[in-house]
Amino acid sequence: MTGLPPPRVGPTPPVGALPPPVTPMLQGMIAVNAVSKFFGSVVAVSDVSFAIDQGVTALLGPNGAGKSTLFRMLCGLTPPSRGTVEVLGANPRTDRDVRGRVSLVPQQDALFDHLSASEFLEFAARSHAVADPDGAARHALELVDLTEVGSKPVGQFSKGMRQRVKVAAALVNDPEVLILDEPLAGLDPVQRRHMITLFHRLGDDGRCVLVSSHVLDEVAKIGSRVLVIAQGRLVASGDYRDLRELMDDRAHRIRLAASDPRKLATALVERGLVSGLSIDDRNVMVDTLDVDAFGRQVAALSVELGVRLTEVAPLDDDLESVFRYLVEGR
């Protein structure tokens, strides 16, 4: 299986009186099957299933949604209360070998502060039994652009530099699966761009790169393949543009900039092309349930009316809109 399964939106349909269908186990570099995690009476992750393969996938969710708990289970740091987690075909909690093929960038800002960046990375390489730990450490420092400060103790680093050290430490073993929990936190815009480029390169090399974030803008840049988690449940998975298309019950919002917005708006209502609209001096904001029909007819209509149409801009096919719909229901 390559990549995410076809897009899926919304919670699992309720099961009736019939016995539940036998669901085939998902397969992939990371395969999560019906996983739940409870901490006492608190449900941190609830019945989550997905499988992903090589490439970059973003895990999106608000703070407290269960992203870090899910990541901890993917790395074997905590076992699922129910369900199974497989990484590279093995249980990451019990299989020693698989731990050498997976890397985690943890969310917490924890490093061995007394070590220099080079020493920390060399330690990371040795703890992965890398053949040339010095070389691997140097290469990882280059990848995150920290070569010049490699001899300084990481305790003296800024938050952004520490973040880059954590990413470098996760790369020293040349992992097949890379799990990054909020890796862009604390980075400046240039470094963010650099990191996102690096993630894509790693994904293109055949690695499975799973990146979490609660910042929509970041996720849109990280990749179009998303897993959306809210309140411990996987509420959507797939390409977020496809997800938007699947939200049939929700009108698309489009902004039209026109020389005579009032005239255009009147015609749109008369033709039944919109379900709602608002007008200001230059723009018409329209809601339409049939975006394809609207797209086909609006240009012809403006020509017919003699109205100059200068902009047609969809306002809600971005990730933020998808996320708002899935998580907040609006």
Next chain:
Amino acid sequence: MVPVTDRPRRHVAPTAAVALSYRVVLRQLTSRSRIIGLSLLALVAPISAFALGSADASLDDSVRLIASVGLGLVLPVVALVFAGAAIGDLRDDKTLVYLWLRPMDRWPIVVGAALAAGTLAAPITMAPIVLAAALTGAGNGIVVATLLATVVGLVAYVALFTLFGVWLKRFIVWGLAYILIWEGFIAQAGAGVARIALRKYTRSVLVERTGADLDLADFSLAMAVIVPIVVAFAALAVAAWRLSNQDID
């Protein structure tokens, strides 16, 4: 980057894992304030012994001082601070993941951490406690006995408190409760309870080697040496099992 195809499987050999854990924990534990504070605490033993030696105290009094201040207070407290923190601090500051999530067994992590704690605790405890024994002026017998009892006690306490650090979030509180309440109070109540207090074994070493008269110290020398060593191995084994099975942040 090497393409992801047919890569060799790697894992860290146990000896290398012990060395890695030892190195990183040793540096993590080496803080000036901790070493100075514990060294000052350890000085209580030779200062008390000097005062006792100046007053021409008996062998029994000298052994009692070494048993109570040196082996009953300085040794376990210093061992607790280093051994509890060996893995406890890594877990608390969330750096344990950098050892735990690696292709290596978990027992070498525990062994390396305990060795690092022992490396720091040994000079801070052994030198002042043995010096204290010498300063009592009770002869060479008490010095040799103190050295042996300190080594045995150090091994057992370091292993036990390494387990505390792995298992318990407030390892210092629990460790002090063990030292002060269990060993210092409850275990004094009778021979039966005292059997499950390490202090009884170190006291027995002192008594067996010096012939002094001391309460709750009636084990043979072999028993007094072997049981703490067995306890140490058991504690490290349980710590390794616990480390493998616990949740890591």
